Amino acid sequence: MNRDQLARIAVGDDERGGVSRRAFIKGSGAAAAATAIAQGAIVMADEAPTSTAVVGPEATAITMTVNGRQRTVSAEPRATLLEVLRTQLDLTGAKPVSSDGSSGASTVWLDEKPVSASTTLAIECEGKSVRTVETLGGVKPDPVVSAFAAHDAMQCGFCTPGFVVAVRAFLDKNPTASEDEIRAGLNGNLCRCGTYANVIAAALDVVKGGSNG
Amino acid sequence: MAEYSWPRRGTTSLIDTEQTRIDGVAKASGAAKYSCDINPKGTLVARAMGCPHAHCKIKSIDISLAKDVPGVVLVSPAKAIGDEIQWQGDIIAYVAAETEGAAAEGVAAITVEYEMLDVFVDDQHLAAAEAADRTGKPLSNVQLVNEPGDDEDEEAFEEAEIQRLLEASDVVVEGNYGINVITHMCMEPHGSTCEWNGDQLTAHLSTQNVSGTAGQFADPLGITASDVTVHCDFIGGGFGSKFAADSWGVACAELARQTGRPVRLMLDRDIELKTAGNRPSGFIKVKIGADKNGVVQVWDSQQWGTSGASGGGVSQGVVPYVFDPENRRRTATSIATNAGPQRAWRAPNHPQAAAITHTAYDDVAAALGIDSYDVFLRNLDSVSNDKADVYRAQMERAAELMQWKSKWHAHGKGEKKGSVVTGLGMGIHTWGGGGHNSTCRITIHPDGGVETALGSQDLGTGTRTVIGIVVAETFGLPLDAVNVKIGSSSYPASGPSGGSTTVAGVSESNRRAAQDALAQLNELVAAKLGVGAADLVAKEGRIQASGDASKSLSWKEACALLGMTPLEVNGEFRRGEPSSLSSSQVAGVQMAEVAVDLDTGIVKPLKFVAVQDMGLIINRKTAASQIYGAVIMGIAYSIFEERIMDLQTGAFLNAELADYRLPRLGDIGEIVVDLWEPDSEYERGVVGLGEPPVISPGAAISNAVANATGVRVPVLPLTPQRVLDALGSA
Amino acid sequence: MKAFEYAAPRRESELAGLFSGRPGATAVLAGGTDLVGLMKKMIVAPDRVVNIKEIASLYGISADSAGVTVGAVTRLDEMLDSADLDAFPAVKQAIRGINSMQLQSQGTIGGELCQRPRCWYFRNGCGLPTELGRMVERGDNRYHAIFGNRGPAKYVSASRIAPALVALGASVRIVGPASGEAVEGPPKNGAPVAQDGNALGEAIMPLADFFVTPRAPHQGETVLDPDQIVTHIHIPRDEQIASATYEVRQSEGPEYPLAAAAAALRIEAGVVTEARIVLGQVAPVPWVSEAAAAAIVGQAVTPESARAAGEAAVARATPLSQNRYKVQLARVSVERAILQAAGLETGGF
Amino acid sequence: MVYRRDSEEQTRSSVAPACALLRSKGMYVTGRLNPGEDDPLTGEVGDGHCWCNKTQNVLGPDDALVERGRCVPGRDCYQPGVV
Incomplete structure (x- = not known):
């Protein structure tokens, strides 16, 4: 829309979170709505306005916590989290399957939320915590990993690490999930070999085994 | 030489039981390294540039801008000026760069001028293909009970005889059926990581053919196969598409040679789908005459389809599928399209043949108003293999598991709840299997360690575990006592994983080698214990005299008798040689129950029953997984997936995962797998399993939809659009 | 991906200097679920990417008696988990329909509304919208528009939540460089004045007006200029409005629906007194059907009246060569959204 | 006695010797050229x-x-071989 149509934001309001009560009222004619936005905004009152650093396109240092350890890598802004994990940190459990994240094979936790590393830029993760499927392995694997093995919830195994992260994340949120809930809740991952039936069995087993935590 | 045999059924500790795959935790936790995970220090990432046009000539290629992109190390054209491109996605050039982003930017900076040529990609309409001069000469194949007279014109006689038989039939069904092209969509795209050590190449290749691909790299690179080692510990799916080194594998090796650095080159998803193989389409026009019981008297069909630029399509040798009525005429026409070449796709030809012919058989049942089950049953006398009795028994079992008889209703006559109707359908199938050539080397170390090495690979079927089970069972050891080494061409050659031949092949070589090795070890143990070698048995970690447990040695004590030198024994199997350990040829029956929403055309699988014979089962757990997986792949091509081509430009429109529809976890309904295994199956040895259960779902699901709705949706996949079109409500 | 610069402002006031007014030069990164894939294929190739997820004021859900305000970078799963949104079943049903935990926890509401068109010609690099229109018309348009498709834009608006929000009368707040005088006193020292002298401004408008159908190259799918972003969405509260979203989804996966509709109904004494029916996945914008609303107003919701509204909704559909079936699916979507809003069985899956 | 007739194209398909450089999946699996006909061993x-x-x-x-x-x-790049 034309910039003439944008009402200038008054400073004080901006410092309370970027929402001008007056402008909102002007634009929408809904006074209550403006109040709601203002109340919802996070107040950063005492912080002096700053300008934002622009980095790149050259490689820049990115520091994030990966699997509990602080790591600094050098990567271009365009590098995906998946590329950095796989080629710089040797964490190859998350897999490159789809460029648009539609397979779920690159699922990792970003600040404890399951996201697709293939559609996340590494530089977005500056200062954040990344956790990968590798944290579920080791000598005492996570019950989800054990259940996947016990129920043969894999064939070629390429989609499996992403599925394991998804199941772990899903069960963390839904620790007593029923079979119907499992069938409804794990559709962000794709498997070509056709392991879904065994994935359902593995997830149910984790729920029933009470080892879900 | 010992007589090779399997232990008697019921006496095994590992074979024929459920064993957890030995690499399960490694795969589930991300520790397993696939070809695309191999990342030696300094590895460059390479990317292929696919042609955006389906049919054109290259007028010029300019790589100068691409070379200047920061991070780009090498740009290498794969085509020359004047080359003709015959399908979209054919590779024009490669770029090797420091990062993925630089490689992509390098590809985008290549400038190519094209001379556009006529495009043809329509495989559904034979007349259009004929008009465009894209059809091959029809192949025909006739079989009739009656013979022409000596001076009668053969074709005229055939035509007259077919017409006479149709007229004599109680019912004649005419129909059109079809199944679209699908792709392999391996989760791990095709590709490799290649590194050179002097003039020695190591190719970490995503391959189904570890032992066979070294020789494929050699010729184009001007070296010998002995200079090449192919490694593949884990492969992210192949389904028949990964038997070759491929031009992009060779290009990866060449880029590594020229840059002096390791190079990883995985195809982009869209290029892979466009150029690295697909399953041909099949369309058919059928006239089928049957008696009042639904027994087919005469089959007359004209089929067509495409395998891409070379024409092809579905082999008419399998039409009608499994059933082979005495009177039949079949004609097949191939259509050459500007589309990528086919490759083997799990059970080549069979799924398409089942989908386009068992549907016609089911329409006989619909026309006569009789139970589809009875029509399939009554036609079993005409099956082309010797499995009629097996099918009968399997049908009975499947019907019991599906509760077919209590659920059955005539086509289109079921109860409607809201806008939802349900229905039943079935199909039957056959496959050969049997072992491929396989050599292995078993080593027993004096400290008791056991390893077996062979140039096989694990497609995901559990091959590693199967090998371990066979060897451990033979030696009376636990599964984890055997170190299974596969996935390298430096090991004794074993066949590629294709055609359901791997489990039989590797079981043969390993059982043979293990039996021979044990016999040699037993000679030493027998001398030590003072008993006859023939009286010794290996079980529960000991070698002991049968019937006298006091005379025994632990496995470790026994192996110590080897002295300083490990015992190495090779096992070998050649396909086709008679053996008591393996055989071939299976049957299989599948039934589907689906629900269809008549208002939206959406098809949902409710329940699927798969009854499958497979000879002796090495590992029940991974065997069942194979069947579950095949059924789900079957649901995929029956309801969801197809290659969609733009008829104007020849572009493959849905060559990304977001657009290429596949079922998800919530889409599969209930799947009941029944391992069909009377003692006769165990006794005939190992056969192989991957292909057969993927064959029938198309027919079973299409028939279930026809039963539910009362109309035939002629072409798979059964999308809402096609279902609504068939219902006449679109 | 083309190489790009990157910035992650922490305050709205930092935005103004970061954007170029040149189309395509700057991309706004929110969840990234759509943008990053498009950048990999170089369908979108910005010189600079501005990540707005670090702007705290753009994050979160707040509610009062007037309605609920959702910051643009609020994740979809947080909306699903928010009791504040229980009053708007149409919104939650639409989010739930995305059927991917990953897309829900990574995707943001602002990004969901601003995702690029669902059209395989566009996503295969055929551009927007002029050339694309020709491609779609002659080509495979099975998933394309059946309404509003007479111009060059024949794709469907991708957003799955927009129909619900439009039906519920949501408004959207837009921020970008402004000209003209500030409405509330002169800027103090340190005010959000961009380096080029442009002060930041805002506007609030009905979401229904936010989406537009481009007629020429370089026109976008929304009213946003290249240097403007969505910051908040506001849904007015009205206890008497019942709502629902119904999507015709072929599978349980995250694939886009074949057709969808959202219904917001005021039902008094068993009779619909006010209705807004908005179709999704059928037009280049969320498609408001006055005809469907008119058909159901004054009626009790029954299978028959819902069906009549569905028929009214599609009476003037203009399907392309291969998507006539979508007319039926759009009809059913409307019918079922109305039934579902009224708490009745849809009779289908 | 059943009457059978294949079209000429069908019967002619694999008469001429194949180039030594020709490869197919069937050659690796069965050790024989398998250009699309039935494998007599297994069907x-x-x-x-x-x-x-x-x-x-x-x-x-x-x-x-x-x-x-x-x-x-007859094809320019043909190489005689043992297959």
């Missing part, structure tokens, strides 16, 4: 997909398609 059917060992492509050194029926004497 298994091949897929007909062939490639050239020189180019590792479905196009031969002469840029024409690689197929059992085309990779025969």
Whole structure:
């Protein structure tokens, strides 16, 4: 829309979170709505306005916590989290399957939320915590990993690490999930070999085994 | 030489039981390294540039801008000026760069001028293909009970005889059926990581053919196969598409040679789908005459389809599928399209043949108003293999598991709840299997360690575990006592994983080698214990005299008798040689129950029953997984997936995962797998399993939809659009 | 991906200097679920990417008696988990329909509304919208528009939540460089004045007006200029409005629906007194059907009246060569959204 | 006695000797050329997909398609072999 149509934001309001009560009222004619936005905004009152650093396109240092350890890598802004994990940190459990994240094979936790590393830029993760499927392995694997093995919830195994992260994340949120809930809740991952039936069995087993935590 | 045999059924500790795959935790936790995970220090990432046009000539290629992109190390054209491109996605050039982003930017900076040529990609309409001069000469194949007279014109006689038989039939069904092209969509795209050590190449290749691909790299690179080692510990799916080194594998090796650095080159998803193989389409026009019981008297069909630029399509040798009525005429026409070449796709030809012919058989049942089950049953006398009795028994079992008889209703006559109707359908199938050539080397170390090495690979079927089970069972050891080494061409050659031949092949070589090795070890143990070698048995970690447990040695004590030198024994199997350990040829029956929403055309699988014979089962757990997986792949091509081509430009429109529809976890309904295994199956040895259960779902699901709705949706996949079109409500 | 610069402002006031007014030069990164894939294929190739997820004021859900305000970078799963949104079943049903935990926890509401068109010609690099229109018309348009498709834009608006929000009368707040005088006193020292002298401004408008159908190259799918972003969405509260979203989804996966509709109904004494029916996945914008609303107003919701509204909704559909079936699916979507809003069985899956 | 007749094209398909560089999946699995006919041992059917060992492509050194029926004497890039 034309910039003439944008009402200038008054400073004080901006410092309370970027929402001008007056402008909102002007634009929408809904006074209550403006109040709601203002109340919802996070107040950063005492912080002096700053300008934002622009980095790149050259490689820049990115520091994030990966699997509990602080790591600094050098990567271009365009590098995906998946590329950095796989080629710089040797964490190859998350897999490159789809460029648009539609397979779920690159699922990792970003600040404890399951996201697709293939559609996340590494530089977005500056200062954040990344956790990968590798944290579920080791000598005492996570019950989800054990259940996947016990129920043969894999064939070629390429989609499996992403599925394991998804199941772990899903069960963390839904620790007593029923079979119907499992069938409804794990559709962000794709498997070509056709392991879904065994994935359902593995997830149910984790729920029933009470080892879900 | 010992007589090779399997232990008697019921006496095994590992074979024929459920064993957890030995690499399960490694795969589930991300520790397993696939070809695309191999990342030696300094590895460059390479990317292929696919042609955006389906049919054109290259007028010029300019790589100068691409070379200047920061991070780009090498740009290498794969085509020359004047080359003709015959399908979209054919590779024009490669770029090797420091990062993925630089490689992509390098590809985008290549400038190519094209001379556009006529495009043809329509495989559904034979007349259009004929008009465009894209059809091959029809192949025909006739079989009739009656013979022409000596001076009668053969074709005229055939035509007259077919017409006479149709007229004599109680019912004649005419129909059109079809199944679209699908792709392999391996989760791990095709590709490799290649590194050179002097003039020695190591190719970490995503391959189904570890032992066979070294020789494929050699010729184009001007070296010998002995200079090449192919490694593949884990492969992210192949389904028949990964038997070759491929031009992009060779290009990866060449880029590594020229840059002096390791190079990883995985195809982009869209290029892979466009150029690295697909399953041909099949369309058919059928006239089928049957008696009042639904027994087919005469089959007359004209089929067509495409395998891409070379024409092809579905082999008419399998039409009608499994059933082979005495009177039949079949004609097949191939259509050459500007589309990528086919490759083997799990059970080549069979799924398409089942989908386009068992549907016609089911329409006989619909026309006569009789139970589809009875029509399939009554036609079993005409099956082309010797499995009629097996099918009968399997049908009975499947019907019991599906509760077919209590659920059955005539086509289109079921109860409607809201806008939802349900229905039943079935199909039957056959496959050969049997072992491929396989050599292995078993080593027993004096400290008791056991390893077996062979140039096989694990497609995901559990091959590693199967090998371990066979060897451990033979030696009376636990599964984890055997170190299974596969996935390298430096090991004794074993066949590629294709055609359901791997489990039989590797079981043969390993059982043979293990039996021979044990016999040699037993000679030493027998001398030590003072008993006859023939009286010794290996079980529960000991070698002991049968019937006298006091005379025994632990496995470790026994192996110590080897002295300083490990015992190495090779096992070998050649396909086709008679053996008591393996055989071939299976049957299989599948039934589907689906629900269809008549208002939206959406098809949902409710329940699927798969009854499958497979000879002796090495590992029940991974065997069942194979069947579950095949059924789900079957649901995929029956309801969801197809290659969609733009008829104007020849572009493959849905060559990304977001657009290429596949079922998800919530889409599969209930799947009941029944391992069909009377003692006769165990006794005939190992056969192989991957292909057969993927064959029938198309027919079973299409028939279930026809039963539910009362109309035939002629072409798979059964999308809402096609279902609504068939219902006449679109 | 083309190489790009990157910035992650922490305050709205930092935005103004970061954007170029040149189309395509700057991309706004929110969840990234759509943008990053498009950048990999170089369908979108910005010189600079501005990540707005670090702007705290753009994050979160707040509610009062007037309605609920959702910051643009609020994740979809947080909306699903928010009791504040229980009053708007149409919104939650639409989010739930995305059927991917990953897309829900990574995707943001602002990004969901601003995702690029669902059209395989566009996503295969055929551009927007002029050339694309020709491609779609002659080509495979099975998933394309059946309404509003007479111009060059024949794709469907991708957003799955927009129909619900439009039906519920949501408004959207837009921020970008402004000209003209500030409405509330002169800027103090340190005010959000961009380096080029442009002060930041805002506007609030009905979401229904936010989406537009481009007629020429370089026109976008929304009213946003290249240097403007969505910051908040506001849904007015009205206890008497019942709502629902119904999507015709072929599978349980995250694939886009074949057709969808959202219904917001005021039902008094068993009779619909006010209705807004908005179709999704059928037009280049969320498609408001006055005809469907008119058909159901004054009626009790029954299978028959819902069906009549569905028929009214599609009476003037203009399907392309291969998507006539979508007319039926759009009809059913409307019918079922109305039934579902009224708490009745849809009779289908 | 049943009457059978195959079209000429059907019977002619694999008469001429194949080029030594011709490759197919069937050759690796069964050790024999398997250009799309039934495998008499098992009834298994091949897929007909062939490639050239020189180019590792479905196009031969002469840029024409690689197929059992085309990779025969007379083609410029044909190499006699033992297969």
